Amino acid sequence: MISFSLSCENDHEFEGWFRSNDDFETQKKRKLVNCPVCGSHKVEKALMAPAVSTGRRQEKIALAVSAQQREALAQLKALSEKVRENSDYVGDKFAEEARKIHFGETEARGIYGEATLEEAKGLADDGVDFMPLPVFPDDRN
Structure with a gap:
């Protein structure tokens, strides 16, 4: 990007x-x-200086948004938090656990975790329903 x-x-x-x-x-x-x-x-x-990595901590990037966009982001963040609160965290075993649930090998329940792009493509190919959860800047702090 x-x-x-x-x-x-x-x-x-x-x-x-x-x-x-x-x-x-x-x-x-x-x-x-x-x-x-x-x-x-x-x-x-516009004219811009090239980005040069100096090894120092990167500055936070600001996003100019309207009041309507801020409200939509707040709602998205609340929804994301609610999904996490009502689901089991399975870490990097997400793809494996999602397949087990999809194929009836384990109880159906909400889960979240991490998956590589390759794992996500495999899940989609297998017909497993899933969606990425947004990661907000303060989620990484």
Whole structure:
């Protein structure tokens, strides 16, 4: 993922994450990129310094969001917390345990844990219903 410094026609500055420059250009043409402050779709890449890793702790990245987006994030976080509170944590055995539940080898119950991308693809191929839980910045502290 590439982080671009962006600005709109009203000189509001913000960041956006994209897979590539082509991804940014495609989304911009489809009017999927807009300013989080004023909603303008006239967005351009701004000059930016390259990111150089110095080994020091990275600064936290701020996200400019509207009141409606903040409320949606708060609801998403509350839902994620509720799912965790009402499920068993199975750690890195998530894929194995999810398959056992799916195929009736163990009691059906809510679980959460970690899975690699390869394990997640395997679960999807096997028809196992699951979904990723969002990780919020303060979940990592």
